[in-house]
Amino acid sequence: MPTTRARGEPTGEIHLARNVQEIGPKTRGTTLSRDLRIAVIDKNPLRAAIIEEGLRAAGHMSVVRIDETAELLDRIRAIDPDVILIDLESPSRDVLEQMFKVSRSVARPVAMFVDRSDAATIDAAIDAGVSAYIVDGLRKDRVKPILDMTISRFNAFAKLKKELQTAKSQLDDRKAIDRAKALVMRAKAIPEEQAYALMRHVAMNENKKIAEVARSIITAAELLR
Numbered sequence: 001m002p003t004t005r006a007r008g009e010p011t012g013e014i015h016l017a018r019n020v021q022e023i024g025p026k027t028r029g030t031t032l033s034r035d036l037r038i039a040v041i042d043k044n045p046l047r048a049a050i051i052e053e054g055l056r057a058a059g060h061m062s063v064v065r066i067d068e069t070a071e072l073l074d075r076i077r078a079i080d081p082d083v084i085l086i087d088l089e090s091p092s093r094d095v096l097e098q099m100f101k102v103s104r105s106v107a108r109p110v111a112m113f114v115d116r117s118d119a120a121t122i123d124a125a126i127d128a129g130v131s132a133y134i135v136d137g138l139r140k141d142r143v144k145p146i147l148d149m150t151i152s153r154f155n156a157f158a159k160l161k162k163e164l165q166t167a168k169s170q171l172d173d174r175k176a177i178d179r180a181k182a183l184v185m186r187a188k189a190i191p192e193e194q195a196y197a198l199m200r201h202v203a204m205n206e207n208k209k210i211a212e213v214a215r216s217i218i219t220a221a222e223l224l225r
Contacts, residue, residue, distance in 0.1 A: 085113070086102075090115050
């Protein structure tokens with residue numbers, strides 16, 4: 001498991017997410033240069049103050065603290081933050097699972113601060129889409145680099161996820177076109193090139209993608225079985 005430790009720091013493990021959150025329709029790109037709306041989830045006012053001071057020192061003034069976890073997802077959606085920072089100190093398993101649910105449900109960079117952890121919990125955080133999981137590393141001077149890293153990792157994984165989805169979509173289109181082409185060849189007793197040209201002609205006439213025409217042919221063939 002990749003672990004990054006700030007130079008010269010004996011403590012404060014940072015565990016980076018291996019996977020990508022599901023990207024929802026409202027996902028927006030998060031950049032490091034603009035003032036961000038940041039939600040800080042923390043019941044401890046002293047620990048929350050450390051995070052808030054670190055954020056304001058970095059120039060981020062739009063900071064909203066959430067100190068109650070009741071209806072947490074609804075609160076987060078109402079705030080609509082660019083980044084979510086969660087401080088759990090010494091969380092119970094139930095609290096951790098609640099926070100992992102938040103991470104899975106929102107398409108935002110999420111960093112989680114805890115004082116102690118174990119391998120299973122770290123893996124669970126990563127699987128939930130937490131961009132950075134910081135063990136024993138809550139200090140004002142570390143907030144900005146952790147925030148920057150969290151956003152960068154989230155954006156990198158989001159880009160990778162989009163590329164993978166595009167590649168899968170293109171492969172699915174190719175399979176549909178090949179299958180429809182075979183159906184047209186068999187139905188009309190024509191060669192492959194002519195079948196493809198016929199599908200392409202229909203797509204142009206109907207202002208559709210050829211993959212859409214291919215799927216319509218497949219659906220019709222299944223209905224006529």
